[in-house]
Amino acid sequence: MSINVLFAAKAERWATYEPTLKQAFDEAGLDANLRTQMPPEEVDYIVYAPNSDLQDFRPYTSTKAVLGLWAGVEDVVGNKTLTQPFARMVDDGLTRGMVEWVTGHVLRHHLGMDTHILGQDGLWRDHVPPLATDRPVTILGLGALGQACAEALASLGFPVTGWSRSPKAVTDITCLSGQSGLAEAVSGAQIVVLLLPLTKDTENTLNAETLSLLAEGAVVINPGRGPLIDDEALLSALESGQVGHATLDVFRIEPLPKGHPYWAHPNVTVTPHIASETRPLSASRVIAENIRRGEAGEPFINLVDRSLGY
Ligand code: NAP
Numbered sequence: 001m002s003i004n005v006l007f008a009a010k011a012e013r014w015a016t017y018e019p020t021l022k023q024a025f026d027e028a029g030l031d032a033n034l035r036t037q038m039p040p041e042e043v044d045y046i047v048y049a050p051n052s053d054l055q056d057f058r059p060y061t062s063t064k065a066v067l068g069l070w071a072g073v074e075d076v077v078g079n080k081t082l083t084q085p086f087a088r089m090v091d092d093g094l095t096r097g098m099v100e101w102v103t104g105h106v107l108r109h110h111l112g113m114d115t116h117i118l119g120q121d122g123l124w125r126d127h128v129p130p131l132a133t134d135r136p137v138t139i140l141g142l143g144a145l146g147q148a149c150a151e152a153l154a155s156l157g158f159p160v161t162g163w164s165r166s167p168k169a170v171t172d173i174t175c176l177s178g179q180s181g182l183a184e185a186v187s188g189a190q191i192v193v194l195l196l197p198l199t200k201d202t203e204n205t206l207n208a209e210t211l212s213l214l215a216e217g218a219v220v221i222n223p224g225r226g227p228l229i230d231d232e233a234l235l236s237a238l239e240s241g242q243v244g245h246a247t248l249d250v251f252r253i254e255p256l257p258k259g260h261p262y263w264a265h266p267n268v269t270v271t272p273h274i275a276s277e278t279r280p281l282s283a284s285r286v287i288a289e290n291i292r293r294g295e296a297g298e299p300f301i302n303l304v305d306r307s308l309g310y
Pocket of ligand 1: 071072073090094140141142143144145146163164165166167178179195196197198199201202223224225249250273274275276277310
């Protein structure tokens with residue numbers, strides 16, 4: 001019997017995902033009936049984008065799992081109607097994209113590229129950048145994305161410190177954890193990258209106190225979530241020179257309002273939440289693998305722990 005899979009996302013995503021999901025289901029040997037509409041009580045699995053119209057999961061009484069297309073789940077974990085197992089997206093394509101974005105922005109600041117890209121004015125500026133080995137980098141969040149970025153930066157020679165909720169051991173990374181590890185993780189960092197999920201515990205992780213512990217003139221790079229940073233504290237730290245530059249991809253309000261001080265600040269780079277996104281074919285294969293697991297009675301992968309909020 002066919003497996004009924006409901007695709008619940010913005011209508012424009014259907015044209016992208018229909019062929020890749022079908023390909024992935026075929027590759028996994030799944031006989032799946034993939035639709036954007038079907039009677040709720042007949043749905044076995046929901047492929048889900050949090051900005052879809054589907055917000056009330058109560059009618060989906062036979063649904064075995066809701067399979068998210070997004071890595072960030074802060075808009076979903078509070079939905080009390082969602083009682084089915086809920087998996088978030090961990091996609092190799094999304095991870096690779098984030099590694100490239102983070103590495104690019106770290107190298108921009110490490111090498112001081114702006115000096116030459118923006119300074120084609122006839123002045124011979126012969127300052128040679130330090131080696132990566134002399135540039136401590138801290139990654140806040142050592143999950144799927146943070147760990148991949150930490151390993152990529154360590155492979156270039158940066159001394160990398162990573163911070164997570166639970167203790168970790170990752171080759172070539174100094175791993176710190178828990179609230180007590182945060183001060184040590186940020187102390188003296190010249191570049192700090194935020195790749196935490198947004199939860200009640202992670203809001204304002206970078207605040208006046210933690211910003212004051214960074215090396216003077218440090219660079220803040222945030223592809224995580226806007227509320228991880230106390231914006232007022234960051235603007236003050238930019239004014240005082242405690243932070244030399246902030247490259248921000250995510251904000252409390254998106255799109256970032258036109259009059260927001262970040263847009264005009266000479267030491268802030270705004271990117272429009274493009275650091276990385278789910279790549280349809282690799283993401284479809286992750287969805288297919290979870291459906292295969294569900295049908296085989298195996299545990300789902302990438303399940304969200306609703307009590308932790310991520
Ligand atoms: P993940 O695998 O769930 O990893 C989250 C990491 O944060 C884990 O290491 C976790 O610790 C740590 N963490 C959570 N709460 C913490 C706390 N209270 N204190 C210390 N560490 C804590 O998530 P991911 O896939 O790497 O994604 C991270 C975030 O990136 C997403 O939530 C999303 O907001 C953002 N994102 C942004 C874009 C973009 O384009 N800008 C794209 C994709 C994702 P444990 O390891 O101990 O669990």
